[in-house]
Amino acid sequence: MIISTNGKSGQQRKGSHHIVERSRMKSTSLVISRVKGEDAGKFTCKADSNPYEHTLLVVSVSASPSGVLQLGSEATLQCNVAGLDPGSTVQWTRPDGQHTGSQTVQLKPVARSDAGTWNCTFSHDKKYSESLNIKVKEPAPTPPPLPSLITNANPKTTCIDCAIDPLSDALLLGLKWWVWVAIGVGCLVVVLLLVLVIVLCKRIRRKKAKLHKMKNSRQPLKSKQYCQCNRPTAAAKPQQGRRREKPSAPPLQPLLME
Structure with a gap:
């Protein structure tokens, strides 16, 4: 069962088939949305206990x-x-x-x-x-190959339908003239950078040596030998807090009487 409608009360009951969620009643017609291949088959409509069959093809x-x-x-x-x-x-x-x-x-x-x-x-x-x-x-047309300069040991071999500019296409050791110009400029720049780095390194070393020399000249002179004088040591100071003892009196001499 998909849907059952009570003709008197209009109350509807739905079944448990997978098509129930996508089905609804419109008057006496069954409307199925988002039709799938598994929905195909024979459907039976019962009205007043009379069955009417309909085949759905997807x-x-x-x-x-x-x-x-x-x-x-x-x-x-x-x-x-x-x-x-x-x-x-x-x-x-x-x-x-x-x-x-x-x-x-x-x-x-x-x-x-x-x-x-x-x-x-x-x-x-x-x-x-x-x-x-x-x-x-039709597939997109492929562009024709670019004309190339054919070089061969045979001097009779020529390039057909080629327009060669002696200035733009002149080759030297297999490279064009502007390639050699670029290589020369690059080498010159590298040499100048090396010279600049060497000069800066020498200047930095000279400044470091000059600063080191100035630091050494500012240090005070310290003699490694000291003068020693031989003189009698001073008497030891009496210790504080102690009472100084008086010297003992000399012994009395007997008086001589005449």
């Missing part, structure tokens, strides 16, 4: 590669009809009216006559057709 036509086909390339045209009874005939009709007798057409290679409207035809109670428009374009 047709898809495609070209691989898609878009505009290039002349001389390969392409495949495919016509698929889902829900068709087994044994039914599906075939392509070319733009010129010829029938291919198959639902798959291989274009090897793609020709100008393949451009136009292709029709996929099949029968189910009556004849149906689905069209596919094919466009064919």
